[in-house]
Amino acid sequence: MSTPTRTTNRPQRGQGQWALGYREPLNPNERMKKDSDGLDVRQRILDIYAHTGFDGIDPGDLRGRMRWMGLYTQRAQGIPGGRTAVLEPEELEDSYFMMRVRTDGGxxxxxxxxxxxxxxxxxxRDVADVTDRQNVQYHWIRIEDVPQIWEQLAAVGLQTTEACGDTPRGMLNCPLAGVLADEVLDAxxxxxxxxxxxxxxxxxxxxPRKWKTxxxxxxxxxxxxxxxxxxFVGVRNADGEAGYDLWVGGGLSTNPMFAKRIGVFVRPEQVTDVWVAATSIFRDYGYRRSRTHARIxxxxxxxxxxxxxxVLQDEYLHAELPDGPAAAPAVHDQRDHVGVSKQKDGANAVGFALRTGRITGSLLTRIxxxxxxxGTQGGRIRTTTQQKLVILDVPDERVEDLVEALAQHDLLVRPSAFRRGTMACxxxxxxxxxxxxxxQHAQDLYAELEKRLPDFDEPIGINVNGCPNSCARxxxxxxxxxxxxxxxxxxESVEGFQVHLGGHLGVDAALGRKLRGHKITKDETxxxxxxxxxxxxxxxxEGESFAAYVGRAEDDWLL
Structure with a gap:
């Protein structure tokens, strides 16, 4: 794509936006990135750190650039939650890493x-997590083992590059893309x-910060x-042509906001160029002064x-995009693809619930x-954005045998509403x-609710998050x-939660309702x-969802 024109060349302090001419780093994270591109750490891991071990890692790489290769230091064992905001990073971290593998589109x-x-x-240590971003994460990874892990991943076309960091993170797609007959199109x-x-x-x-697509x-x-x-949300225009409705600016964490429609129709052959243009806007105009204000x-x-x-059209695409219709509302309230779904080729997709995304490597191998x-096509598996897995291409006559085989490992195709709807970071x-x-708490919680409310018959999402950053939404x-x-x-000071009720996406999307800062202890959940x-x-x-009920409920019904 051609170089975009700039609105001004005069440096302005503002929010540190590159497009306004201000390139001098305004915080330690920006300085770290200017000193050395995060991608450069890969070679240092291979040439230096894998040989020197954890103690030989430069602090700027350890707590910064390692993320560009999907690596975060993990929390040292035994440090209580009340110490999280008190200790320095080097006091909180262990000499092991969490490693995130990109599985784009699941x-x-x-x-x-x-x-x-x-x-x-x-x-x-036989621990793995299937995340709500369709990735697979490891724990207890030693820096000495990273080169060998990368070799094994590369041999089957996988990577950890930019799975973390201020980069284009792993991209999401429907796990049943190209499989279901009712999809608008296959992305x-x-x-x-x-x-x-x-x-x-x-x-x-x-x-400026992470970029989720x-x-x-x-x-x-x-x-x-x-x-x-x-x-890029599948839509058909007035002529029946399949393309995408472009949404930008969604995100949760401590300042949650819903994405906004840009109002354009993006044809499939335009998607990559439009993605590049929008990503360039974020790079050039995104706020870099404060990390807490640096999201799109x-x-x-x-x-x-x-x-x-x-700006997208004039400065980056140098072309206009046609107006486009809004995407149709979601057909189903549950978006996890759990259960048995008929594929357009006559086979079946079999989706099943893990234990809040936690699994062992041994069980991944068994799956x-x-x-x-x-599966009739050699084995195709998909991860979902709800910490679930789906096996594709199962013939009708083999579905129930597979359901039973999965259940032997506590992998449930027909889970309870509580098992199905519970997620945890x-x-x-x-x-x-x-x-x-x-x-573990989330697993204990859904198991207890299954005992207490065995006939509960409505979809219910229970998301357990360890901090305000909303990784579990x-x-x-x-x-x-x-x-x-x-x-x-x-x-006494103990682990607990602030309660949010009735959050939902889709039509009339809304954030969860807080009740006068209502808090409960972990034992009370x-x-x-x-x-x-x-x-x-x-x-x-009749037919009222839990979210709709919360919307009209009196406070004392929810305490």
Whole structure:
């Protein structure tokens, strides 16, 4: 693409926007990136750090540039959540890493999944997480083992490049792209083209902050485009032509905002160029003064979609995009593709729930074997944005055998509403930002609710988050728990949660309702959920969702 024209060459302090001429770093993170591109750390890992070990890693690489290669130091064991904001990074971190593998679009072969499982077992103490960004994460990774892990990943076409950092993160697509007959269109090819051309490109390796992309033609909007930085949402124009509705500026964390429609129709052959142009706007006009203000959602809030479209077309594309219609609302409320879905070729996609995304490498290997055994195309597996997995291409006569084989490993195709709807972030066990433990607690919570409310018959999302950063999207859950330290009845400081209720995406999307800062202790979560859900069952109108009920509920119904 041609070099964009600039509005001015006069340096302005402002928010440190490159396009306004101000290039001098305004905080330590920006200085770190200017001193050395994050992509350069790869060679230092191979040539130096894999040989010197953890203690030989430069601090700027350790706590900064390593992220460009999908590596974060993990939390040292035994440090309570109340110490998270008190200790320095070097006091919180262990000498091991979390490693994130890119699985763009969630598309995996049985061979790839088998390698992912083997790496977890051999190098990560048999622990792995399937994330709500369709990635696979490891823990307990030693820097000495990283080169060998990279070799094994590369051998099956996988990588960790820019899985973290101020970069284009792993891109989301419907896990059933190209499979379901009712999709608007299949975004797999345009996503693959974008990833191949621009992941690892120094032109986009220094963005103001992370950059989350989704491209999907799913009628259920399963990639949750409302909360991505940039989304291409499948739509048909007035002539019946399939393309994309462009949304920009979504994101949660401590300042949640929903994406805004830019109002254009993007044809499939234009997607990569439009993505490049929008990403360039973020790079050049994004705010770099404060890390907490550096996401595209803040620029979009100030500019609005009209100005964004003007800059996109005039300065970067040098062409106009046609007006486009809004994408149709999601067809189904649940977006996880759990259960048995009929493929357009007559086979079946079998989606199943893990234990809040936590799994072992050994079990990933077993799933790869099952996919190869039951799938007619050699074993195709997909990850979802709800911490679930899907096996494709299963013939009708083999579906129930696969359902039973998965159940033997507590992988449920027909889970309870609570098992299906509960998600959790990494939490205190490994995350340096976390305040409370999440993974095991969320599993204990859904198991307890299954006992107390065995006949509960409505979809219900319960998202357990270890801190305010919303990796598990607590603001958009039916019941969202934000981890914090609270006082119990005895006045002691203990792990607990702030409660958010009735969050939802789709039509009339809304963030969860907070009730006068209502907080509960960790030990109270099952009692609280039971109380609120029984109230819902008693008072709901016919067909009323939990989110709709919360919207009209009196405060004391929800306490």
């Amino acid at each position: 598309q995996l072969s049985s061979e790839q999944l088998r390698v992912l499982g083997r790496i977890s077992t051999e190098f990560g 797999s090819d345009v996503m693959a083209e974008t990833v191949a051309r621009y992941v690892g490109d120094p032109a986009f390796s220094n963005l 989704s491209m999907s033609g799913c009628v259920d909007h399963c990639t949750e485009p409302e909360i991505d930085d940039i989304s 959602k803040f620029l979009m809030a100030d500019w609005g979609p009209e100005k964004f479209r003007q 790869a074997d099952l996919a190869a055994e039951y 990494t939490g205190l066990e490994f995350c340096k930002l976390a305040i409370v433990e999440t993974k 607590f603001q958009t859950a039916d019941i969202g728990f934000k981890g914090m330290i609270v006082r119990n009845a005895e006045g 099952a009692d609280y959920c039971e109380r609120v859900l029984r109230g819902y069952l008693d008072r709901r109108t």
